[in-house]
Amino acid sequence: MSKKSIVIGGGIVGLSCAYFLKQEGHQVIIIDKSNMEAGASYVNAGYLTPSHIIPLAAPGMITKGLKWMFNSSSPFYIKPRLDLDLMDWGLKFKRSCSHNHVQKSLKVIKEINVLSKDLYHDFDNLPSMNFHLEDRGVLMAFKTKKAEVAEGKVMQEAKKLGLDVELLDKNQVQKLQPNVDMNIEGAYLYRCDSHTTPGTFMEQLKQYLVKEGVDIHKETTVTSLKFNGNKITEVQTDSGNFVGDEVVVATGAWTQQLLKSVGINLPVQAGKGYRMNEENPTGISMPAILMESKVAVTPMKGFTRFSGTMEISGVNHNIQKNRVEAIAAAATKYYSGLKISQTAKDQVQCGLRPLSPDGLPFIGRHSLFDNLSLATGHSMMGWSLGPATGKLIAELVAGKKTSLDLTPFSVERTYG
Numbered sequence: 001m002s003k004k005s006i007v008i009g010g011g012i013v014g015l016s017c018a019y020f021l022k023q024e025g026h027q028v029i030i031i032d033k034s035n036m037e038a039g040a041s042y043v044n045a046g047y048l049t050p051s052h053i054i055p056l057a058a059p060g061m062i063t064k065g066l067k068w069m070f071n072s073s074s075p076f077y078i079k080p081r082l083d084l085d086l087m088d089w090g091l092k093f094k095r096s097c098s099h100n101h102v103q104k105s106l107k108v109i110k111e112i113n114v115l116s117k118d119l120y121h122d123f124d125n126l127p128s129m130n131f132h133l134e135d136r137g138v139l140m141a142f143k144t145k146k147a148e149v150a151e152g153k154v155m156q157e158a159k160k161l162g163l164d165v166e167l168l169d170k171n172q173v174q175k176l177q178p179n180v181d182m183n184i185e186g187a188y189l190y191r192c193d194s195h196t197t198p199g200t201f202m203e204q205l206k207q208y209l210v211k212e213g214v215d216i217h218k219e220t221t222v223t224s225l226k227f228n229g230n231k232i233t234e235v236q237t238d239s240g241n242f243v244g245d246e247v248v249v250a251t252g253a254w255t256q257q258l259l260k261s262v263g264i265n266l267p268v269q270a271g272k273g274y275r276m277n278e279e280n281p282t283g284i285s286m287p288a289i290l291m292e293s294k295v296a297v298t299p300m301k302g303f304t305r306f307s308g309t310m311e312i313s314g315v316n317h318n319i320q321k322n323r324v325e326a327i328a329a330a331a332t333k334y335y336s337g338l339k340i341s342q343t344a345k346d347q348v349q350c351g352l353r354p355l356s357p358d359g360l361p362f363i364g365r366h367s368l369f370d371n372l373s374l375a376t377g378h379s380m381m382g383w384s385l386g387p388a389t390g391k392l393i394a395e396l397v398a399g400k401k402t403s404l405d406l407t408p409f410s411v412e413r414t415y416g
């Protein structure tokens with residue numbers, strides 16, 4: 001049955017939900033408070049990552065977080081502040097940092113990543129979509145024995161799951177990427193991964209949706225949701241109210257605040273990250289995560305992107321210059337002769353990753369409402385997992401059997 005569906009949020013998750021809802025034959029409206037040209041879905045590293053099988057909540061993260069808490073240029077930083085939502089999130093995060101949680105999550109993360117990567121390839125096969133997608137894999141490049149050993153353990157788990165990954169020495173990396181010399185000991189090459197240029201994909205998908213008749217309302221802020229019993233009856237915005245049969249909330253890092261208007265307290269914190277685009281040639285042709293500094297390097301369409309940091313400091317887009325410098329300085333240590341220009345630094349942008357406490361996304365309905373679906377909390381994998389999330393939400397709305405079991409992504413799950 002065709003329904004009128006309102007998708008709140010026009011990042012990768014919201015656009016993907018709109019795409020698959022439209023495919024199911026629904027009438028679709030997207031509402032976004034921004035101009036839909038910036039934010040996490042535009043500034044990310046563009047990786048499609050079946051390799052990221054270890055969730056953010058993993059043993060050792062609490063120790064790292066505490067160690068880095070007072071160093072505002074470290075790759076992972078929690079700004080100490082008195083905030084009840086942050087404290088609640090932190091407790092849930094701590095409970096999730098267990099071996100048991102990691103073991104339970106490995107297969108779940110791999111499966112949703114593989115589904116989503118296949119869907120990106122389906123998008124690539126659409127005659128009207130022309131974006132950048134390359135299947136060259138991603139290097140996990142290391143300088144130290146400690147990082148080699150740590151990633152070696154991940155590689156063993158990845159291999160058990162059937163992912164294609166191999167340990168390369170420095171010379172093998174050099175052969176793969178002949179135009180730049182990396183100052184590393186070696187790298188794990190996750191051939192299972194791919195990379196994209198997010199901005200081009202987002203533009204193409206928006207244009208496609210508009211052509212298909214999806215109604216996009218930019219610069220329109222949803223202020224609250226009105227309900228009657230177990231139905232959301234109205235989506236209230238700063239420029240008029242909307243009524244639909246189904247409502248999908250895909251509002252990224254802003255979700256917790258919005259859902260409080262209907263009595264749902266979904267633990268989502270913002271994890272800020274930065275990106276610099278270097279338009280001068282760098283010779284870099286292989287995407288790489290620089291393991292010790294946690295910087296991601298991506299050869300995109302027309303520029304090389306350097307991105308990094310995970311700064312849990314609330315919902316804001318304040319740029320910390322020392323973090324930007326730390327990303328640039330780290331990158332130059334891994335590539336001989338690399339210079340990151342002042343222009344790239346001056347034009348830095350940041351985005352907010354929507355962080356769930358256990359590193360798994362929230363995909364599904366809440367028991368309070370029959371016509372409300374939530375799609376957020378994708379943390380460091382939202383770019384990878386957008387399309388799969390959209391497909392799963394559309395299946396749910398259509399009352400179909402979902403392509404994957406949604407239990408691990410339950411919006412009412414417990415932690416630890």
Ligand SMILES: Cc1cc2nc3c(=O)[nH]c(=O)nc-3n(C[C@H](O)[C@H](O)[C@H](O)COP(=O)(O)OP(=O)(O)OC[C@H]3O[C@@H](n4cnc5c(N)ncnc54)[C@H](O)[C@@H]3O)c2cc1C
Nearest residue numbers: 009011012013033044045046047222252273381382383384
């Ligand atoms: C530096 C960096 C690098 C990253 N690299 C990768 C990577 O390589 N691979 C990967 O998979 N992921 C990566 N990520 C994570 C990924 O970018 C995010 O998980 C993903 O973009 C989240 O998408 P989203 O649609 O949920 O949220 P968003 O893109 O934030 O979209 C949410 C939208 O909701 C709108 N909104 C919010 N509240 C309201 C409201 N009340 N009314 C109307 N609209 C509202 C916002 O304006 C926004 O446009 C990275 C993130 C960063 C910051």
